[in-house]
Amino acid sequence: MVKMSIGAAISETFAFLKANWMQMLLWLGGAVVLACLLGWLLIGSAMSSMMTAQGDPSAAVGALGSFLLFALIAGTIVFAASLLIWRSGLVGGEPISDIGWGLGAGAAYMVAMLVVYVATVILMYIFLFIIGLFAFAIFGASGMSLESLATGGASAGLIVFGILIYIAIIVFFLWFFGRLSVAGPLMAVERSSNPFSAFIESWRLTGASQWTIVGFNLIMAILFAIFFFIVTMLFGGLGSAAMASPDGGAGSLVGVLLLVIVVYVPTILISVSMPAAVYRCISAKSGSDVFA
DSSP, rough: OOOOOHHHHHHHHHHHHHHHHHHHHHHHHHHHHHHHHHHHHHHHHHHHHHHHHOOOOHHHHHHHHHHHHHHHHHHHHHHHHHHHHHHHTOOOOOOOOOGHHHHHHHHHHHHHHHHHHHHHHHHHHHHHHHHHHHHHHHHHHHHSSHHHTTTTTTOOHHHHHHHHHHHHHHHHHHHHHHHTTTHHHHHHHHTOHHHHHHHHHHHHHHHGGGGHHHHHHOOOOOOOHHHHHHHHHHHHHHHHHHSSTTTHHHHHHHHHHHIIIIHHHHHHHHHHHHHHHHHHHHHOOOOGGSSO
């Protein structure tokens, strides 16, 4: 295990982005376009069926099935694109030669992440139930009633207790998924289709830097929030001016497209670069083995 620093992780994030941004735009952009087309085909037809068969439960079930199928296929495509980008950026080679592996590994990685997430959420609700019983024993039924909360009669201790639990849950999720954050890059480097073995290896590799990874993700989230705020304020003013113009409809459409390009594209590219950067910082491989 190699201990990383937040500064090194930020530096490696933008180094990976600089070296691979064209591949990322190509593969992630293609994945998003393909997912949108599938969504139009699957969800569009499902919504049409629901509109023409109102009150028919089978139409609602069919629509739900279409939504789930779309989510699975779209998730597989996006995860596969991410794995191909990580493999190309960390090992080298052309992603097109690994498309078959990428789709299979992407599907396995997505399902594994879904299983882990659902299991974590279930455990969280069990924890909250136990904490609720504990709070009930401390503050009593009257202090936790809806009337007490609505009228501001809840004690300061209960409010502080709730805030601490909320913060603890956020920190836990940052820590837990930070420990699994290099599973994808590990699968890409090893060309593996077994996400659970990657989870185990990721847990081992991140052990020495687990709280540094939490700090890194937290700092990046804050930077994203500041970036979103600045761009939203800027485009909000431009959008108002565009809507006030004679061609307001066209102006608003252009504004939305510019907002997507300026905000969401960099966010997605940086988000995909972050796991590769963490892997680069904590991996024992030399610099010549990665970012080829």
